[in-house]
Amino acid sequence: MxxxxxxxxxxxxxxxxxALLFTTVLLMAFGADPIESFGAMLDGSFGTQSKxxxxxxxxxxxxxxxxxxxxxxxAGLWNIGIEGQMILGAIAASWVALTVQAPAWVxxxxxxxxxxxxxxxxxxxxxxxxxxxxxxxIFGGLALNNLAIILTxxxxxxxxxxxxxxxxxxxxxxxxxxxxxxYAESRFSPLSLVLALAAFGLVAVAxxxxxxxxxxxxxGKNARSAFxxxxxxxxxxxxxxxxxxxxxxxxxxxxxxSWFDSLRQSISGGIGxxxxxxxxxxxxxxxxxxxxxxxxxxxxxxxxxxxxxxxLHSSLGGILTGVLVLFVLxxxxxGNFASGKRKTADE
Amino acid sequence: xxxxxxDIRKYFGQVKANDGISLVFEPGRIYGLLGENGAGKSTLxxxxxxxQPSDSGQILLEGQATAFDSPSAALAAGVGMLYQDPHDMPPxxxxxxxxxxxxxxxxxxxxxxxxxxAALAGRYGFEVDPExxxxxxxxxxRQQLELVRLLAEGAQALILxxxxxxxxxxxxxxxxxxxxxxxxxxxxxLILVSHKLSEVQELCDHVFVLQRGKLVGETAIxxxxxxxxxxxxxxxxxxxxxxxxxxxxxxxxxxxxxxSTYRLTVENINLSLAAGEVxxxxxxxxxxxxxxxQACAGLLQPSRGEILLxxxxxxxxxxxxMQDYGTAYIAAGRLEEGxxxxxxxxxxxxxxxxxxxxxxxxxAARQNxxxxxxxxxxxxxxxTLADExxxxxxxxxxxxxLNEPLKLILLEQPTRGxxxxxxxWIWEELYHWxxxxxVIVFISADLDEIIERSDRIAVFSGGVMSRIVxxxxxxxxxLGHLIGGQA
Numbered sequence: 001m002x003x004x005x006x007x008x009x010x011x012x013x014x015x016x017x018x019a020l021l022f023t024t025v026l027l028m029a030f031g032a033d034p035i036e037s038f039g040a041m042l043d044g045s046f047g048t049q050s051k052x053x054x055x056x057x058x059x060x061x062x063x064x065x066x067x068x069x070x071x072x073x074x075a076g077l078w079n080i081g082i083e084g085q086m087i088l089g090a091i092a093a094s095w096v097a098l099t100v101q102a103p104a105w106v107x108x109x110x111x112x113x114x115x116x117x118x119x120x121x122x123x124x125x126x127x128x129x130x131x132x133x134x135x136x137x138i139f140g141g142l143a144l145n146n147l148a149i150i151l152t153x154x155x156x157x158x159x160x161x162x163x164x165x166x167x168x169x170x171x172x173x174x175x176x177x178x179x180x181x182x183y184a185e186s187r188f189s190p191l192s193l194v195l196a197l198a199a200f201g202l203v204a205v206a207x208x209x210x211x212x213x214x215x216x217x218x219x220g221k222n223a224r225s226a227f228x229x230x231x232x233x234x235x236x237x238x239x240x241x242x243x244x245x246x247x248x249x250x251x252x253x254x255x256x257x258s259w260f261d262s263l264r265q266s267i268s269g270g271i272g273x274x275x276x277x278x279x280x281x282x283x284x285x286x287x288x289x290x291x292x293x294x295x296x297x298x299x300x301x302x303x304x305x306x307x308x309x310x311x312l313h314s315s316l317g318g319i320l321t322g323v324l325v326l327f328v329l330x331x332x333x334x335g336n337f338a339s340g341k342r343k344t345a346d347e
Numbered sequence: 348x349x350x351x352x353x354d355i356r357k358y359f360g361q362v363k364a365n366d367g368i369s370l371v372f373e374p375g376r377i378y379g380l381l382g383e384n385g386a387g388k389s390t391l392x393x394x395x396x397x398x399q400p401s402d403s404g405q406i407l408l409e410g411q412a413t414a415f416d417s418p419s420a421a422l423a424a425g426v427g428m429l430y431q432d433p434h435d436m437p438p439x440x441x442x443x444x445x446x447x448x449x450x451x452x453x454x455x456x457x458x459x460x461x462x463x464x465a466a467l468a469g470r471y472g473f474e475v476d477p478e479x480x481x482x483x484x485x486x487x488x489r490q491q492l493e494l495v496r497l498l499a500e501g502a503q504a505l506i507l508x509x510x511x512x513x514x515x516x517x518x519x520x521x522x523x524x525x526x527x528x529x530x531x532x533x534x535x536x537l538i539l540v541s542h543k544l545s546e547v548q549e550l551c552d553h554v555f556v557l558q559r560g561k562l563v564g565e566t567a568i569x570x571x572x573x574x575x576x577x578x579x580x581x582x583x584x585x586x587x588x589x590x591x592x593x594x595x596x597x598x599x600x601x602x603x604x605x606x607s608t609y610r611l612t613v614e615n616i617n618l619s620l621a622a623g624e625v626x627x628x629x630x631x632x633x634x635x636x637x638x639x640x641q642a643c644a645g646l647l648q649p650s651r652g653e654i655l656l657x658x659x660x661x662x663x664x665x666x667x668x669m670q671d672y673g674t675a676y677i678a679a680g681r682l683e684e685g686x687x688x689x690x691x692x693x694x695x696x697x698x699x700x701x702x703x704x705x706x707x708x709x710x711a712a713r714q715n716x717x718x719x720x721x722x723x724x725x726x727x728x729x730x731t732l733a734d735e736x737x738x739x740x741x742x743x744x745x746x747x748x749l750n751e752p753l754k755l756i757l758l759e760q761p762t763r764g765x766x767x768x769x770x771x772w773i774w775e776e777l778y779h780w781x782x783x784x785x786v787i788v789f790i791s792a793d794l795d796e797i798i799e800r801s802d803r804i805a806v807f808s809g810g811v812m813s814r815i816v817x818x819x820x821x822x823x824x825x826l827g828h829l830i831g832g833q834a
Binding site: 221222227230 | 666667670676678682683684685686687688689690694695697698699703704705706707709748
């Protein structure tokens with residue numbers, strides 16, 4: 001059975017429409033007016049300048065993590081540990097912010113470098129566990145995510161607790177020189193946007209125009225053949241993990257140095273896991289990644305206003321994005337779905 | 348059973364695998380189905396055996412139009428197929444495998460089944476121990492078991508796909524004798540899919556020849572080999588003579604090499620191979636010859652002994668180091684171990700090139716690929732994906748990626764599944780390398796190929812290497828005995 005041309009062309013919109021329908025039904029089941037609800041969501045993201053800047057500020061670390069994941073997905077790795085890598089980046093940046101006393105032009109580069117090193121280190125552990133210890137990166141990554149959370153809790157309730165006494169809430173606010181310069185009283189730092197765009201550009205070039213990118217692609221499609229063709233699979237996989245970890249760490253630094261002003265509990269806000277969904281929803285296509293990440297940011301920030309206006313819980317935004325990814329995975333490959341049987345060609 | 352195919356069509360995208368084929372197979376006869384790679388033989392037989400549906404056309408059994416949606420439905424209607432790789436369950440005992448899909452009750456009737464199996468096997472001269480595990484059987488024995496199972500389930504028409512690949516000479520004789528008996532005494536319809544003309548000549552009454560999805564000819568057997576080849580290819584491919592070459596310096600040496608895997612241990616291998624030598628490794632699959640090849644490639648470190656390449660110790664060298672020293676390894680599974688499905692030919696060429704720059708020059712790479720494609724006669728463009736190529740073209744692609752100079756070329760089944768034309772091309776290429784001083788070590792299941800192409804031959808049987816025999820002075824019969832473990 002073959003799908004007609006016109007249906008193949010518009011197939012990408014099918015999961016989006018299905019997810020919207022599903023959410024609409026859900027809204028109606030809770031007795032809310034769908035039009036009003038979606039309106040509130042949009043208003044919450046675009047209604048005022050500060051709301052919009054908030055969407056952008058949330059978007060940047062998500063964009064950084066998704067960009068890093070493009071490398072690991074290309075190499076066929078499931079870097080679930082990105083959440084922990086982001087947290088380690090936040091911890092490393094906080095460490096510099098709390099211990100070093102220097103002007104901003106020294107502090108900020110130092111913090112960002114420390115964050116990248118921290119994320120890369122956490123990713124390297126997962127990478128070495130995989131190549132040397134035969135621990136799948138999903139399991140290694142999950143364990144390291146938990147460790148990163150425990151480490152944060154220990155730091156904010158122990159060595160880094162505020163002078164007024166330990167609570168599980170966070171460290172004291174960092175010195176002003178340690179924070180990223182922010183735009184007009186918002187949480188948005190223009191510097192972080194520049195960094196994210198530069199990272200995206202570098203990854204785009206690496207994937208399409210460097211020998212390293214080609215090696216990752218071969219590795220992701222068939223590791224055995226790639227090895228036989230001369231690709232050092234262990235080294236390249238580790239490098240991909242570490243680059244991804246460095247970008248996630250940078251995302252973590254943006255969280256502590258501009259979204260917040262201190263190291264907090266659940267500093268990552270689940271952005272690492274969200275980034276996995278972003279890349280899957282974008283179907284691993286480079287240019288879709290920033291757009292999909294932005295869409296996620298709009299939905300999630302908008303649902304806060306939704307809660308205020310309609311008394312529906314703000315997790316509705318999470319439901320919408322989650323359902324959307326499920327439908328994309330379900331309908332993802334039009335070819336697979338149409339023909340239940342595997343194609344067999346004549347040998 | 349009279350089997351009639353009417354106007355069978357099956358398209359894969361643009362490729363017309365079967366383009367309106369009509370054939371009749373009469374009971375009590377043995378038919379040969381011939382054709383080069385991609386001619387549509389396998390597709391047609393998969394349709395007849397219920398493995399895949401046709402796009403249009405019908406199958407008539409004894410004049411009744413029939414449609415199957417699965418191999419078991421086809422078997423219930425009386426059509427059974429013996430695949431190249433037997434479809435059995437290696438961790439099972441013979442008797443469990445025999446009952447699988449046959450006895451559907453909760454409590455299995457083992458005693459009756461054993462008697463039935465013994466009786467059936469005896470009728471065709473096979474010896475089967477119902478208590479052995481399939482794992483321990485040779486390819487030939489597994490095939491016999493599968494044949495018995497098909498017959499027990501009532502197959503009236505039997506399709507055999509390249510049944511002599513990987514079985515010994517004695518097993519082949521036994522198989523052919525039982526096939527004749529099935530046709531002549533029991534009136535079954537037999538279809539042999541093969542591209543070995545000698546087998547077709549020996550066994551068949553009648554052949555059908557396919558070319559590019561169409562029936563292009565049929566003839567009664569015996570018939571001149573040249574006529575069959577002409578029907579298959581349109582023209583007779585010239586057969587190159589094997590050039591004589593004086594032996595060169597010793598290039599590769601294995602001294603008391605012991606290789607251990609959890610499955611098999613190969614002990615005390617001693618070999619010294621000279622530049623320009625072609626060395627054939629024969630034996631049933633899994634007898635140890637692949638391990639030796641992998642050890643030479645640096646993919647398997649010996650647990651004892653040493654390996655020398657041009658006099659220097661490479662025992663502990665990794666695969667990538669061996670590549671740098673001038674070793675090429677081409678494994679049997681082209682798309683599993685060698686090519687990357689989803690990567691273009693250009694991308695393959697870049698990966699395989701000896702020098703790399705950090706930034707890629709796509710235009711130059713594309714140009715280089717176009718040149719190599721032309722020189723190696725690969726049917727494709729620089730943008731074609733490796734998995735879109737046919738088997739023969741995949742092998743050409745692998746050869747086009749070799750970089751000079753090469754001291755050692757290691758090949759696993761280099762011509763498996765390839766037709767005469769591609770096979771000749773491969774060997775012509777290898778003879779060029781040989782003339783340039785490379786040592787060529789290859790594994791083949793085809794004893795005729797081993798004898799024809801090698802200078803010297805070693806036979807493996809259950810992890811033991813035989814004495815080394817001179818290809819010019821041996822015969823298929825002698826090798827067959829060595830494969831069976833008799834010195």
